[in-house]
Amino acid sequence: MKNLSIPATLSSPQVQGNEAEALLCLSGESYPENTFEFFSPILAWVVEILGRDNRPFTLELRLSYLNTSSIKCLMDILDDLEEAHRKGRQVNVRWFYDAENDRALDLAEEFKEDLTLPFEILSIEAERHE
Amino acid sequence: MTDLYDIRKNLTSAGILICFNGPFSHSIIEELGKAVKKYLESAEIQKSAMMDVFSVYIEATQNVRNYANRADLDKAERDRLNTGIIVIAKRDEHYVVHSGNCVRSDHGQELVRVLDGLAAKDKTELKAMYKERLHQAVPAGSTGAGLGLIDMARKAKEPLHYSLVPEGDGYGFFSLQVVI
Numbered sequence: 001m002k003n004l005s006i007p008a009t010l011s012s013p014q015v016q017g018n019e020a021e022a023l024l025c026l027s028g029e030s031y032p033e034n035t036f037e038f039f040s041p042i043l044a045w046v047v048e049i050l051g052r053d054n055r056p057f058t059l060e061l062r063l064s065y066l067n068t069s070s071i072k073c074l075m076d077i078l079d080d081l082e083e084a085h086r087k088g089r090q091v092n093v094r095w096f097y098d099a100e101n102d103r104a105l106d107l108a109e110e111f112k113e114d115l116t117l118p119f120e121i122l123s124i125e126a127e128r129h130e
Numbered sequence: 131m132t133d134l135y136d137i138r139k140n141l142t143s144a145g146i147l148i149c150f151n152g153p154f155s156h157s158i159i160e161e162l163g164k165a166v167k168k169y170l171e172s173a174e175i176q177k178s179a180m181m182d183v184f185s186v187y188i189e190a191t192q193n194v195r196n197y198a199n200r201a202d203l204d205k206a207e208r209d210r211l212n213t214g215i216i217v218i219a220k221r222d223e224h225y226v227v228h229s230g231n232c233v234r235s236d237h238g239q240e241l242v243r244v245l246d247g248l249a250a251k252d253k254t255e256l257k258a259m260y261k262e263r264l265h266q267a268v269p270a271g272s273t274g275a276g277l278g279l280i281d282m283a284r285k286a287k288e289p290l291h292y293s294l295v296p297e298g299d300g301y302g303f304f305s306l307q308v309v310i
Binding site: 031033034035068072079 | 265
């Protein structure tokens with residue numbers, strides 16, 4: 001089992017999966033050319049960790065925009081985490097959003113309303129590169 | 131050939147900010163998307179409106195790409211169908227995203243039926259439909275999640291406008307207009 005490390009591009013997020021900590025972080029924007037192909041190894045990584053032991057799993061998201069195919073892929077990951085949570089595993093989802101980006105907040109809330117697992121939505125001050 | 135001056139005059143009088151006509155590639159979608167965002171940022175509109183325009187732009191252009199990549203099309207057909215036009219215009223207080231592409235007539239008619247179905251739904255029904263689709267498995271070999279049109283209908287400030295104009299030889303030109 002390896003760590004997951006995918007650098008960001010203009011249309012795909014940075015992905016970092018830490019196996020030892022059972023922590024997956026996604027940040028950036030997501031509308032890659034072939035979204036299903038892009039997410040397939042990420043989903044496989046999550047499924048493998050969930051299937052192996054019962055350690056607490058954390059998903060951290062800093063996503064400012066997702067196309068609908070990416071939303072579908074992220075929902076698939078969250079549905080798997082939800083199932084693990086229902087079976088008694090400790091699962092935490094933390095969604096960080098730029099306070100100026102209402103749409104990222106709306107998106108987080110739409111995911112959250114379909115789930116019962118712990119799902120924190122946290123506002124971060126806009127990072128300014130001036 | 132029409133004079134470039136006339137083309138420019140027509141684009142300007144129609145409030146057209148960005149227009150691209152030609153073969154869509156992923157890198158063109160990315161680069162034009164960057165330009166769309168830059169432009170909207172400088173226009174100092176609400177971030178949520180900017181994100182909605184960007185989102186509709188991405189869904190519309192990726193729909194054309196995904197359609198041309200359908201497994202049941204041959205190479206020659208793909209090249210023909212991967213060509214599209216995308217226009218972003220300002221109309222009063224709204225932004226309008228237009229997209230058009232060549233489609234096989236049977237596919238175009240199927241698309242019009244789907245859009246007729248969406249047009250009959252209110253925002254609450256559209257959300258329910260979106261959520262149901264979100265938790266369903268995507269059919270094998272599918273290039274999209276089937277959520278793009280529902281998402282555009284949810285974001286649109288006016289009902290979606292769409293049309294299919296026959297071009298003969300079994301093809302037609304499909305166009306879609308989304309007001310944000």
